[in-house]
Amino acid sequence: xxxxxxxxxxxxxxxxxxxxxLALPSLLEILDQGYYIxxxxxxxxxxLAASSLNxxxxxxxxxxxxxxAFFGVGAYVAAICHQAGINEGLLVLPLAMAVAGLxxxxxxxxxxxxxxxxxxxxxxxxxxxxxxxFVSASMWGGDDGLPIYERMHLAGISxxxxxxxxxxxxxxxxxxxxxxSRLAQARFGRTIxxxxxxxxxxxALGYPVFRYRLICFALGGAVAGxxxxxxxxxxxxxxxxxxxxxxxGTLLVMVIIGGVGYLWGGVVGAVVLLLLEEVLLAWxxxxxxxxxxxxxxxxxxxxxxxxxxxxxxxx
Amino acid sequence: MTQLFLEQALNGLQFGLMLFLLAAGLTLxxxxxxxxxxxxxxxxxxxAYFVAAAAQAADSFWLGLGAGxxxxxxxxxxxxxxxxxxxxxxxxxxxxxxTFALILIANETVRLVWGPAPLLLNPPxxxxxxxxxxxxxxxxxxxxxxxxxxAVAGLLYLLVAKSRVGMWVRxxxxxxxxxxxxxxxxxxxxxxxxxxxxxxxxxxxxxxGPLLAVQVGMGESVLxxxxxxxxxxxxxxxxxxxxxxxxxxxxxxxxxxxxxxxxRALLPADAAATLxxxxxxxxxxxxxxxxxxxxxxxxxxxxx
Numbered sequence: 001x002x003x004x005x006x007x008x009x010x011x012x013x014x015x016x017x018x019x020x021x022l023a024l025p026s027l028l029e030i031l032d033q034g035y036y037i038x039x040x041x042x043x044x045x046x047x048l049a050a051s052s053l054n055x056x057x058x059x060x061x062x063x064x065x066x067x068x069a070f071f072g073v074g075a076y077v078a079a080i081c082h083q084a085g086i087n088e089g090l091l092v093l094p095l096a097m098a099v100a101g102l103x104x105x106x107x108x109x110x111x112x113x114x115x116x117x118x119x120x121x122x123x124x125x126x127x128x129x130x131x132x133x134f135v136s137a138s139m140w141g142g143d144d145g146l147p148i149y150e151r152m153h154l155a156g157i158s159x160x161x162x163x164x165x166x167x168x169x170x171x172x173x174x175x176x177x178x179x180x181s182r183l184a185q186a187r188f189g190r191t192i193x194x195x196x197x198x199x200x201x202x203x204a205l206g207y208p209v210f211r212y213r214l215i216c217f218a219l220g221g222a223v224a225g226x227x228x229x230x231x232x233x234x235x236x237x238x239x240x241x242x243x244x245x246x247x248x249g250t251l252l253v254m255v256i257i258g259g260v261g262y263l264w265g266g267v268v269g270a271v272v273l274l275l276l277e278e279v280l281l282a283w284x285x286x287x288x289x290x291x292x293x294x295x296x297x298x299x300x301x302x303x304x305x306x307x308x309x310x311x312x313x314x315x
Numbered sequence: 316m317t318q319l320f321l322e323q324a325l326n327g328l329q330f331g332l333m334l335f336l337l338a339a340g341l342t343l344x345x346x347x348x349x350x351x352x353x354x355x356x357x358x359x360x361x362x363a364y365f366v367a368a369a370a371q372a373a374d375s376f377w378l379g380l381g382a383g384x385x386x387x388x389x390x391x392x393x394x395x396x397x398x399x400x401x402x403x404x405x406x407x408x409x410x411x412x413x414t415f416a417l418i419l420i421a422n423e424t425v426r427l428v429w430g431p432a433p434l435l436l437n438p439p440x441x442x443x444x445x446x447x448x449x450x451x452x453x454x455x456x457x458x459x460x461x462x463x464x465x466a467v468a469g470l471l472y473l474l475v476a477k478s479r480v481g482m483w484v485r486x487x488x489x490x491x492x493x494x495x496x497x498x499x500x501x502x503x504x505x506x507x508x509x510x511x512x513x514x515x516x517x518x519x520x521x522x523x524g525p526l527l528a529v530q531v532g533m534g535e536s537v538l539x540x541x542x543x544x545x546x547x548x549x550x551x552x553x554x555x556x557x558x559x560x561x562x563x564x565x566x567x568x569x570x571x572x573x574x575x576x577x578x579r580a581l582l583p584a585d586a587a588a589t590l591x592x593x594x595x596x597x598x599x600x601x602x603x604x605x606x607x608x609x610x611x612x613x614x615x616x617x618x619x
Contacts, residue, residue: 063407110604114611117351117407121546122607128539129597129604136593245539249353249415256412288423295416299409300401 003193004059004184004263014177021170025163037162038234043274044169045231048176050254051266052223055180057252058261059189060216061196065120065248066107066127070100070221072243074228076134079146079238089154089168093229100225101218103130108217112210124245131243145239148232159233169230173267176223181263192216257298318451323572324565329457331564332464336519337537338544338556339471340512346488346551348403348505351410354394354417355516356538362387362517363529364425367436376439376525384517391513395506403505422531431531436524460522467515468557475553484508488551540567543603549613558614563599570598 021040028036053067077096086092111122140146151159159165183189195202195209203209232238241247250273258269276294280287341355365386370379398417402410437443438456445452475481483504486494495501520529527533544563548555575591582590606614 057408063411065411110608114607117345117550118546118607118611118613120351120407120411121542122604124539125543125546125600125603129600132596132600133593136589136596138589246535249411252408253412253415256408260408286423286427288419289427292416292418292420292423295419296398296413299405299413299416303405303409 003190004261006181006185006263010263018170018174022167025166034162037166039274039278041162041166041169041234042231043271044166044173045227045234046251046254046270046274047267048169048173048230049224049227049266050251050258050270051173051176051180052220052227053251054255054258054260054262054266055183055223056217056220057255058259058265059184059196060192060213060220062112062213062217063120063252064111064123064217064220065245065252066123066125067220067224067251068243068245068247069107069127069130070104070224071228071231071247071251072134072238072240073103073130074100074225075232075238075242076140076146076228077225078152078229078232079148080140082148082150082152083140083146087150087152089152089159092152093172093226096225096229097222100228101222104221104224105214105218107221108214112213112217124248127243127245127248131240131245134240134243140238143240145237145241148236148238151233151236165230165234169234172226172230176226177263177267184263188212188215253295257295319572320569321449322451322453323569325453325457325461326572327565327568328561329461329464329564330568331561332461332468333519333523334537334540334544334564335464335557335560336467336515337541338548338560339467339553340508340515341541342545342548342551342553342556343484343488343508344512345545347484347491347508348399349491350399350403351407351414352399353411353414353538354421355512355541356534356536357418357421358387358391358513358516358534359520359537360425360531360534361390361421361520362513363436363520363524363533364429364434365517366521367434367524367529368429370436376437379436380518380521383521384514387517387520388510388514391510392506394513395509399509400502400505418535421534426531433528433530434524436521436529438525456525460526463518463522467518471553480504480507540599543599546613547603547606549615552613552615555613555615562602566602567595567599570595574598 074096081092107126254269258265366383369382442456544559548559574595578587
């Protein structure tokens with residue numbers, strides 16, 4: 001896999017897409033399809049979560065099967081804040097990022113001692129532990145999860161309206177994608193990509209490989225926590241299901257469909273998968289069969305993901 | 316107290332042996348072919364469904380078990396030839412994605428064919444009652460499961476440690492390229508191992524069917540446990556799978572049965588009520604993380 005370099009068309013396309021998304025709520029209102037604004041917010045949230053996994057997986061080369069743990073922890077931080085009467089987003093969202101990030105730091109500090117398959121499995125084990133902890137935590141609703149009756153405020157502006165939450169999510173996604181784009185080209189991004197390519201060599205050159213990996217892993221966890229906090233506000237519930245390993249699998253599938261290590265891989269994957277779900281579910285109850293066949297087709301015929309089908313690689 | 320402990324220890328042994336049936340196939344597929352098969356749990360589920368359906372049709376548990384195992388083996392053969400062959404040379408990510416897709420397809424297809432309600436599978440009538448051992452009563456059927464598990468473990472030991480095919484399997488697990496270079500038909504060996512693993516899945520699914528519900532999603536939870544087992548034991552090692560399965564089975568069963576009581580003696584009642592079940596369900600994952608921390612290759616690494 002080659003180093004990430006932004007394509008020339010990337011900036012204009014991103015600006016056009018952003019403009020279109022800014023106009024989306026008004027457009028849906030005109031078309032009288034207000035229901036879809038919630039769906040669009042969900043897609044953006046999963047785009048954020050999948051992009052955070054892409055940072056860990058695509059750029060850092062760490063195949064984590066436990067990313068949903070950080071996603072779910074972020075959701076629970078938002079719900080617990082709500083339970084404690086804290087509804088200011090400027091406090092809740094950074095707190096969700098900090099808690100998820102610190103948790104990822106701890107998990108990474110143990111997991112990153114292992115390699116390959118063992119790493120996949122130990123991240124999975126940590127996610128399962130977190131899942132069972134929340135399932136049996138009766139003060140946080142146990143199996144049923146912890147509800148959020150009223151969405152948070154952001155600098156005093158209520159996010160109770162669907163449009164407001166959509167714009168807040170769009171803001172979070174835009175900021176994160178800008179950060180990831182800058183990061184991938186910065187010294188840090190170069191270093192973690194080089195570690196992905198040849199760990200031994202980077203070690204020999206004197207880079208603190210373990211520390212770089214750990215920071216990348218924790219940063220991915222923090223952004224996943226942000227996505228989780230937003231999702232809990234959208235659905236009004238922090239549920240243990242968010243931490244289940246199938247959720248980690250779904251996030252992985254999104255990144256792989258979109259294209260591992262492409263800046264937009266996570267976003268493309270989330271959009272494709274959730275749109276497919278919405279469309280297929282409308283005419284086929286057992287849409288998972290269709291989805292499964294499609295995933296198999298992607299593995300066998302488009303191994304580099306959908307993002308790779310459009311034009312050549314960035315390099 | 317000792318009776319409870321003995322009974323739970325037997326339950327743990329029984330659970331561990333069933334985990335071993337699943338883990339044995341998984342660790343070989345994993346170790347020799349370096350292929351992550353998340354769909355191994357789906358083979359277990361499909362196997363249990365095949366056994367239950369065949370047992371209902373034939374009105375005999377043992378006939379159903381035989382037919383179910385044969386059917387799952389055929390399914391495994393078809394899967395290996397059509398899909399897994401292409402996956403061996405791909406990276407772990409592609410394998411995770413493809414087998415995750417298989418889980419989706421398997422779960423939905425089962426739901427389509429048999430409906431969402433669990434299927435009923437009755438143990439053979441002769442074994443329905445309890446028997447008395449050392450002063451307490453224990454279900455006869457569970458004893459039969461233990462006997463089956465021990466027999467398969469012994470058979471596998473003979474097969475892997477003493478036979479020529481077993482030698483190839485061990486050689487393949489420790490160094491695949493070298494084995495190929497020595498002229499062993501590794502492709503055929505892969506197919507045979509995969510089909511054998513599928514048959515063991517169906518055996519475990521069919522035997523556990525009367526104890527647990529035969530339902531959609533039964534494969535996923537057990538798959539994670541099987542992975543924990545082979546990680547603890549060391550990937551590719553049958554001996555490791557047996558030791559790992561017995562550790563996980565006993566620790567999990569005894570933890571669930573005894574930890575709440577134990578905690579109640581040490582902690583205030585409400586704290587023990589929350590902490591007990593939580594600690595019991597994460598115990599094996601703590602164990603796995605701990606073992607990986609000190610022995611990153613598991614207890615019995617095949618590639619020593």
